[in-house]
Structure formats: C-alpha cells, structure tokens
C-alpha cells in the first residue's frame with residue numbers, strides 16, 4: 717500500500733476508528749495494547765515513541781499503564797493525529813494525564829525526520845503491515861533507538877490451529893465487512909483490513925526482517941488464540 721492509499725483508507729474513517737476497533741475485537745484490543753506497553757515497560761525518564769500511532773491509543777495506554785512521562789506519537793495521517801489531539805484534550809483532567817508530555821508528529825514511519833538515537837523505546841501497533849517499505853521502516857526504528865533500546869510490535873496474525881483459523885477466516889472475511897459497513901459506511905477499509913492481515917501472514921518472515929534491520933528478537937507472544945502477536949526485540 718503506498719502512502720497515498722494509506723490516506724485513502726484511514727482518513728475517512730478516523731472519527732469512527734476507535735469505535736470500530738472496540739466492536740471488531742469485542743473490546744480485547746485495549747488489553748492487547750496494555751500488554752504491549754507493559755512488555756516494553758519504560759522507566760520514568762525514558763523517551764518513548766509510538767509509530768503509526770493513529771488516534772493515539774498506544775500513547776494514552778503508555779501514560780495510563782506505565783511509568784512513562786514523555787511519549788511521542790507519529791503517524792502519516794494528519795487526520796488521525798487531529799483525533800489523537802482531540803482525545804488528549806478530552807483526557808486532560810484524568811489523574812493519569814497529570815505532569816505528562818505528549819508530542820505529535822506527522823511523518824512516514826520509513827522516514828520520520830526525528831533525531832537518531834533519541835528514543836529508549838519504540839512501539840508500533842497494527843501499523844507495520846500497512847507500511848509499504850517495511851524493511852525501511854524497521855531500519856528507521858533501529859536508527860531512532862539508542863543501543864540496546866526496546867522495540868515492541870503488536871500486529872494481527874492468524875491462529876495456528878486449523879479450526880481456529882477457519883473460524884477466524886469466516887469472521888474476518890464474511891462478518892467483519894458487514895459489521896464494518898454498518899459502522900464505517902464504506903466497505904473499502906474492511907476489505908483492506910481482511911486482505912492485509914492475510915497478506916501479511918502469507919508474505920512476512922518478520923523475524924528475519926527484524927534481524928536484517930539490526931534487532932535481536934527476544935520473544936514472540938501469541939495473544940487471544942493467535943489472532944494478534946506481540947514481538948519484543950532489542951536493538952543490537
């Protein structure tokens with residue numbers, strides 16, 4: 717998917733994106749993001765970057781569930797960042813938002829323009845499979861991390877069990893487009909979602925790509941029967 721097409725898919729649904737996520741995953745997605753931020757567990761003085769941050773769900777999860785005090789959220793879609801900023805204003809009186817700093821940045825994950833070695837932790841949730849040049853984006857994550865910095869990736873996957881995979885395939889390809897059409901009003905993002913999950917699964921040898929980009933894979937953890945996977949890697 718090129719960057720223009722990314723805008724085409726995500727910009728029109730930005731205002732409904734969070735609601736769709738909740739329904740599509742039966743609310744499990746928040747728990748997955750919490751697991752992601754707790755897996756990389758930043759210290760209070762560490763710099764944290766969430767790439768492909770969308771409406772800021774992972775950014776807010778860091779501030780809510782970890783000791784992180786300063787988080788940068790970056791996304792190629794200005795519209796998604798606008799919604800993230802609206803949420804920041806809405807959340808501003810919550811206790812977990814006090815004395816916290818968020819920076820938002822509109823950029824391509826493969827070429828952020830951010831300073832090298834400026835982050836202790838980089839995360840990316842449900843974003844890496846959308847990036848057209850994945851190897852370039854992983855290289856950029858490596859460039860942005862300090863030596864021995866932590867990379868946390870959360871991405872959709874397919875269940876290993878054949879029955880689970882068949883049932884999930886039916887849900888993803890038959891039910892989700894219908895559910896999504898009612899909520900989002902447009903079929904394109906749902907077909908894209910289903911096809912991109914399948915495409916990512918068929919094509920990606922993600923462990924090898926991490927290694928090529930200069931990361932040491934620490935562990936890979938399947939979530940909820942394998943429909944999502946957490947990857948933890950350290951920059952070498």
Ligand SMILES: C[S@@+](CC[C@H](N)C(=O)[O-])C[C@H]1O[C@@H](n2cnc3c(N)ncnc32)[C@H](O)[C@@H]1O
Pocket residue numbers: 719722726767768769770771772773774790791792793796823824825826840841842843846847848
């Ligand atoms: C499925 S959303 C995930 C959003 C968020 N991480 C979450 O957990 O809800 C994917 C996001 O990746 C962004 N994206 C896609 N390609 C990108 C790229 N090349 N660089 C930066 N962001 C990109 C999209 O704009 C979109 O906001």
